[in-house]
Amino acid sequence: VLELEFLSQSERIAAGITEAEAVPEKSLLELVDSFCSSIYQYELSEHETAQALMQSICKEAEQTE
Structure with a gap:
């Protein structure tokens, strides 16, 4: 099931600023x-194999930057 929700201009600005400010602080x-978690409701921390694979992929991506 897909739901689209339109935010008012003030909600979009507030959400965009909050999310954009948090990005540089996260790995x-x-x-x-x-x-x-947000899109698929899939918690990597609950799946060891998936988390290990994503750690490997992220580490490789960061080394190639």
Whole structure:
């Protein structure tokens, strides 16, 4: 089930600022974990194999930057 919700202009600004400010403070793995949790309701921390794989992928991505 997909639900679209339109935010008012003030809600969009507040949400955008809050989320944008938090990004530099998070690691790539934390951002991926947050994305999976928000979009798929899938907690990486509850799945050891998936978390280990994402750690490996994030570490490799950070080394190639």
